[in-house]
Amino acid sequence: MKALLEREILELEANARDLRIESLRMIHRRQAGHPGGSLSAAEIMTVLYFKVLRIRPEDPDWESRDRFILSKGHASALLYAALARRGYFPENDLKGWGDLDNHLQGHPDRLKTPGVDMNSGILGHGIAIGAGLALAARQRDLDYRVYTLLGDGECQAGIVWEGANTAAKFRLANLTAIVDYNDVQLDGAVHEIMPMAPLAAKWRDFGWHTVEINGHNVREVYEALMLAREIHHLPTVIIAHTTKGKGVSYMENDSHWHGVAPDDEQLAQALVELEGGQS
Amino acid sequence: MTNYSMREGYGRALAAYGGVNPDIIVLDVDTASSTLSGFFEKAYPDRFYNIGIAEPCMVDVGVGMALGGTIPFINGFSALLALRAIEAIRSNVCYARTNVKIAASYAGVSDYKDGPTHHAIVDIAFFRALPEMTVIVPADGAEAGDFVPLMAEWDGPVMLRLNRSAAVPVHEPGGELEIGRGIQRRDGGDLTIIACGAMVGRVMQAAEELAEKGINARILELHTVKPLDVDLICQAAAETGAVITAEEHNVIGGLGSAVAEALAEYQPTRMRRMGIADTFARTAPDPETLMDAYGLAVSDVVKTAQSLLEGRKSP
Numbered sequence: 001m002k003a004l005l006e007r008e009i010l011e012l013e014a015n016a017r018d019l020r021i022e023s024l025r026m027i028h029r030r031q032a033g034h035p036g037g038s039l040s041a042a043e044i045m046t047v048l049y050f051k052v053l054r055i056r057p058e059d060p061d062w063e064s065r066d067r068f069i070l071s072k073g074h075a076s077a078l079l080y081a082a083l084a085r086r087g088y089f090p091e092n093d094l095k096g097w098g099d100l101d102n103h104l105q106g107h108p109d110r111l112k113t114p115g116v117d118m119n120s121g122i123l124g125h126g127i128a129i130g131a132g133l134a135l136a137a138r139q140r141d142l143d144y145r146v147y148t149l150l151g152d153g154e155c156q157a158g159i160v161w162e163g164a165n166t167a168a169k170f171r172l173a174n175l176t177a178i179v180d181y182n183d184v185q186l187d188g189a190v191h192e193i194m195p196m197a198p199l200a201a202k203w204r205d206f207g208w209h210t211v212e213i214n215g216h217n218v219r220e221v222y223e224a225l226m227l228a229r230e231i232h233h234l235p236t237v238i239i240a241h242t243t244k245g246k247g248v249s250y251m252e253n254d255s256h257w258h259g260v261a262p263d264d265e266q267l268a269q270a271l272v273e274l275e276g277g278q279s
Numbered sequence: 280m281t282n283y284s285m286r287e288g289y290g291r292a293l294a295a296y297g298g299v300n301p302d303i304i305v306l307d308v309d310t311a312s313s314t315l316s317g318f319f320e321k322a323y324p325d326r327f328y329n330i331g332i333a334e335p336c337m338v339d340v341g342v343g344m345a346l347g348g349t350i351p352f353i354n355g356f357s358a359l360l361a362l363r364a365i366e367a368i369r370s371n372v373c374y375a376r377t378n379v380k381i382a383a384s385y386a387g388v389s390d391y392k393d394g395p396t397h398h399a400i401v402d403i404a405f406f407r408a409l410p411e412m413t414v415i416v417p418a419d420g421a422e423a424g425d426f427v428p429l430m431a432e433w434d435g436p437v438m439l440r441l442n443r444s445a446a447v448p449v450h451e452p453g454g455e456l457e458i459g460r461g462i463q464r465r466d467g468g469d470l471t472i473i474a475c476g477a478m479v480g481r482v483m484q485a486a487e488e489l490a491e492k493g494i495n496a497r498i499l500e501l502h503t504v505k506p507l508d509v510d511l512i513c514q515a516a517a518e519t520g521a522v523i524t525a526e527e528h529n530v531i532g533g534l535g536s537a538v539a540e541a542l543a544e545y546q547p548t549r550m551r552r553m554g555i556a557d558t559f560a561r562t563a564p565d566p567e568t569l570m571d572a573y574g575l576a577v578s579d580v581v582k583t584a585q586s587l588l589e590g591r592k593s594p
Contacts, residue, residue, distance in 0.1 A: 063348070110375055118346060119375040122366060126338045131373060132343020132351075137302065137330065141347060146343075161368070162336035170328070 001226040004219055012218040015085070016046040020247050021274050022081035022094065028267040030098045032106070034037040036257040037151060037256040038078035038180040043055070045075075047221040048147060060114040067133050069115045070160075071126020071150040072180060073107040074259065080104050088115035089278040116244050123154040127177055128163030134235075145229070146175045147219070153185030156194045161206065166237040168207030175235040176228045177208075180215060182244035184251040186258045203237045215240025247274050280490020283479040285385055290315025292427040293382075294322045294351060300431060307354040308337050312442075316386040317353040322325035331340065331365040334359045338367035338379070344417030345377040345547050350431055356390070357383035357399035358442060362557040365405055367434055372560075373411040374444055380430050385572040386416075387476060387527030388555070388573065390547045391566040395559040399440075404435075406438045406531025407505045413458065416526075416534070419481035422450035422502065440476065440525075444566045449500070461508035467495035470521035470584055475501050475534045477566075478525040478553075478575060485580035487546050494584060501592045521587050522550040525580060527570065530554035551578065551587050 004012075020042045023172030025035035046092035049055075054066045070079050077097070084091040103112040107121030118129055126148035133146045137150070154160065167175050181199060184189045190196055204210045211230045213220040221240065228236035244258070248270040262270060294408050297303050297319050304553065305327045311317040320327040330337040334355050340353035355359075360383045371478040373380045384400060392398040415430065415437060423441055430437040436457075448466060450456075465486050474482045479500045486496040498513055501508060503549070518523050522542065524535035535552030555573050563569035570576065576579045 039341075059532020069348070072546075119370065125339050125342075125371055126293065127365065128339030129343040129346070130347075132340035132345045134347050136341070136344045139326070139344075140347065142347075145534045159335050159339070162330075162333040163339065165333070166330055166336055166340060 001223065004222055009218055012046050012050060015050055016042040016218065018249070018273055019046055019078055019081045019085070021271060022268060023077040024248070024270050026077045026094050026097050027261045028062065029095065030117045031261045033077045033261060034074040034259045035262065036244040036251060037072060037180065037182065038075045039248060039251065041075055041078055041149060041180045041244045042218050042242045042246065043218050043221055044149060044178055044180060045078050045082050047218055047225060049086050053147065056146070057115065058178060060088060061225045063114055064142055066144050067146045069118045069126040069148040070108055071148045072123065072154055073120030074100065075273050076106065076108050077157060079108060083113070084113040086115070090112070118149070123151070124157030124159040125162050128166060129238050130165055130175050130177070131167040131170070131172055132233060132254065134167070134172040135170060136173055147178070149180060151185070152179055152181045152183060152199060153190050153198055155179065155196050155199065162205065164206040164208060171230050171233055172235045176225065177237040179239050180242050181239050183241045184244035184253060184255050184258065187256060188255045190191055200239045207234065209234040209236040210239065212235065212239045212241065212252055215242035216246060249273060281447045282445050283420040283549060284445045285417060285423040286315045287303040288422070288424035288440050289427060289439070290318040292424030294305070294318035296427050296431060297323045297326065300350070302350045303431060304328070304349045304351045305354065306337050306341055306351055308332055308334050314382065314494070315352040316352070316382070329465040329504060332530060334364035335367040338364045339371055339381045342371040342375065342377045345379050348451050350378060351382065352380045352382055353369050354384060356380045356397065357386040357402040358397055361402035367408055373409045376411050376435060376529055379436055381436070382441060382462045383438055384441045385443045387442055388531045388560050388569045389444045389477070389566050389570045391563045397535070399528045399559055400560070401532060401557050402440065403504055403526070403528050404536070407532065407537060408428060412434055412505065413503070414440070415458065415503050416475040417502055418476060418500055419446045419448045421448065421452040422456065425452065425454070427457050429456060433458055444479055446477035446482065449480050449483060459503045459506045459508060462500040462502070463497065463511070464500050465496065465498035467497035468519055469495045470523065470588060471497045471501045471515040471519045472523045472525060472580065472584065473501055473534065473538055474525040475504060477570070479529050481575065481577050482525050482576045482580050485584070488577065488581050489584055494588065501534060504534050504537055507541060507547065509541045512538055512541055516542055516546045516548040517575045520548065522548050523553060523580070523583055524550070525553040525575070527575060528554050529557055531557055544579060547589065551583050553583055560593065
């Protein structure tokens with residue numbers, strides 16, 4: 001694995017900041033969406049879409065492309081911002097998110113949006129669908145890898161663990177899951193509503209190669225994703241410790257901002273904080 | 280005609296078709312020896328995956344398999360696929376329009392030994408209400424088998440509803456069959472009886488009894504409940520003026536509802552719906568006894584036809 005250069009790290013960090021800003025602008029414009037869980041996953045999505053995924057935005061249906069499933073589909077603003085920036089569709093499309101004639105749906109829809117590999121929105125399905133995609137690669141002798149991003153609250157859903165069993169049984173080393181472990185869900189703290197700790201131990205017991213990282217450190221995210229490629233006998237899960245609402249002081253760790261859009265004043269403050277110190 | 284169970288007809292046909300089409304992948308949920316997807320497992324073990332007792336997970340794995348370019352046939356009990364797994368089917372098969380083929384076995388009351396937990400009497404209703412879903416209810420083992428290549432080559436999600444048991448055979452193997460096109464199995468001008476699944480053979484028998492009483496029933500087999508062959512139904516209704524539907528399903532939401540919806544809009548006709556009378560059935564020593572006990576006997580069809588023609592409210 002090639003280590004990231006300092007320049008690359010700075011670029012990725014700037015990219016993550018831009019995706020945060022774009023996500024918040026989108027959510028503000030539409031007065032709908034999920035800011036908290038979009039902000040917490042910005043570095044993860046940045047590293048995936050700008051460093052790790054083997055994709056061809058000009059050929060979104062390329063058979064050998066790596067697949068990505070946003071299992072926590074409510075972070076759709078972040079996904080759309082990343083896809084647009086990566087060149088799947090014009091960034092101007094983001095302005096019409098949620099409009100009746102716009103291809104960007106509230107939650108991802110593979111049939112409408114170029115670059116979306118699978119629909120999501122009902123939580124829990126990414127692991128099992130990813131397992132099926134990974135099995136199909138094996139069956140068809142294709143070398144694509146499958147990635148899925150899920151939330152820690154999402155791990156409360158039983159289907160996650162049915163999928164985890166399946167991926168472990170079939171030793172799907174071409175499947176990598178990332179858990180955006182921000183400890184906040186719609187109604188409050190995950191550790192209060194339905195504790196999932198020790199989350200890493202649960203995944204390990206289900207037979208997954210399990211690593212824990214700081215999900216806001218692009219170098220750690222990158223290295224964990226690249227090392228997963230070197231694991232040849234088990235699926236890998238990356239437990240990425242994150243902060244819900246990361247980068248916007250009044251949103252951080254506050255479940256209120258799971259699914260509420262900022263007003264004009266709140267957006268202005270958020271942009272000052274996110275753009276602070278940047279030219 | 281040879282008489283073998285729908286699941287056997289399906290299972291043998293799936294294994295045979297596996298040799299023709301290498302893209303076919305088969306999944307099951309610890310019921311391969313019940314659904315008889317086990318025939319395929321034996322023939323092509325490298326294309327068979329047992330997911331354990333986890334129906335929603337099997338749906339999702341099938342979805343991923345379809346996204347990855349294979350044609351998955353997923354197998355399980357219809358009661359569980361229609362209820363426990365229906366969200367995954369709605370979201371990931373229908374809404375995402377993935378090319379997943381659902382073989383829903385042990386349908387109706389055909390799992391007579393196990394009782395109402397295992398009976399599937401609302402499955403047609405659930406599957407029929409899903410956008411993008413095609414719903415097929417074969418009449419016997421031969422027809423179940425003949426639908427395998429058709430559903431594999433159909434573009435999009437399909438649910439094939441299969442009984443555990445045998446039904447009175449009506450279909451010659453290799454006979455003409457087209458998804459979405461009903462079959463007129465008997466001509467007659469006094470009334471039309473529309474059936475699917477195991478009731479097709481029964482209404483054919485009833486038609487013979489009715490003929491002895493001077494009543495000529497036209498029999499339509501609507502093996503495809505969705506998309507419905509509305510033209511065939513309306514034409515028969517217009518020509519005979521009376522319609523009975525018969526199905527091994529709750530009277531709510533199944534074939535009878537589909538036909539009633541079509542007739543109410545396009546060809547209002549006096550009609551009766553025969554099915555399980557919105558109740559849970561029970562355990563029985565064999566499926567025939569159970570169907571007879573819940574209003575689906577040949578004699579019930581005869582009585583319903585007579586009463587409809589006489590204008591009485593109930594048989």
